[in-house]
Amino acid sequence: MxxxxxxxxxxxxxxxxxxxxxxxxxxxxxxxxxxxAVRGExxxxxxxxxxxxxxxxFGKDQRKIQEKTLELYRQNGTSxxxxxxxxxxxxxxxMVMYRLVTTPNPLLDGTLFGTPLGTxxxxxxxxxxxxxxxxxxxxxxxxxxxxxxxxVATRSDxxxxxxxxxLRLLPFGTVAIAxxxxxxxxxxxxxxxxxxxxxxxxxxxxxxxxxxxxTSARTRTR
Numbered sequence: 001m002x003x004x005x006x007x008x009x010x011x012x013x014x015x016x017x018x019x020x021x022x023x024x025x026x027x028x029x030x031x032x033x034x035x036x037a038v039r040g041e042x043x044x045x046x047x048x049x050x051x052x053x054x055x056x057x058f059g060k061d062q063r064k065i066q067e068k069t070l071e072l073y074r075q076n077g078t079s080x081x082x083x084x085x086x087x088x089x090x091x092x093x094x095m096v097m098y099r100l101v102t103t104p105n106p107l108l109d110g111t112l113f114g115t116p117l118g119t120x121x122x123x124x125x126x127x128x129x130x131x132x133x134x135x136x137x138x139x140x141x142x143x144x145x146x147x148x149x150x151x152v153a154t155r156s157d158x159x160x161x162x163x164x165x166x167l168r169l170l171p172f173g174t175v176a177i178a179x180x181x182x183x184x185x186x187x188x189x190x191x192x193x194x195x196x197x198x199x200x201x202x203x204x205x206x207x208x209x210x211x212x213x214x215t216s217a218r219t220r221t222r
Contacts, residue, residue, distance in 0.1 A: 006105025015110025015117055016187050023191040026093055033089055038203040043078035045156040046209060101184035108184055117184035134186045135175050141193045142171035
């Protein structure tokens with residue numbers, strides 16, 4: 001399967017460009033799922049003040065809090081797991097891409113600025129310039145992603161987990177991953193992380209939640 005897919009991409013265009021175009025095409029097909037995920041995140045964030053009000057009203061009565069929380073989500077057309085399913089649906093594609101850029105196939109015989117796509121950074125320092133440029137680009141995207149996450153957090157009423165700052169370091173993990181995988185994997189990582197950053201920034205502004213249903217929990221507790 002991966003050999004056939006690699007052969008098709010290698011013969012369609014410049015192999016590195018084929019990885020970019022194929023990744024972009026699949027991410028475009030998944031755009032409705034990404035939109036649903038962002039809608040779910042914004043819905044949960046919008047309900048955060050109401051959830052805090054429920055906790056204050058019912059105190060340690062966890063059963064009542066859970067019951068009212070589910071009711072609140074149901075009234076507003078969302079759930080605790082809104083946005084999770086779209087992320088899970090994307091996992092098979094990520095697995096396919098990982099196998100494609102790490103399993104020997106004709107695609108990896110292609111080059112990027114003279115560097116074979118199947119080349120690893122460690123031990124092949126004569127191609128260091130291409131890898132350093134890739135690492136710099138991945139670092140820039142990771143930095144922008146981290147800053148974007150911090151900015152979104154400041155505009156949300158939802159409580160931040162105690163390890164929120166650590167989570168904002170996760171985007172930089174792509175640099176470490178690209179350092180140990182073939183160059184083709186780095187091209188894929190740069191494409192998909194750049195797409196994610198731009199797409200989520202667009203969706204954060206484009207997605208609008210429907211009017212709130214019923215009376216808010218905060219109003220009921222006053």
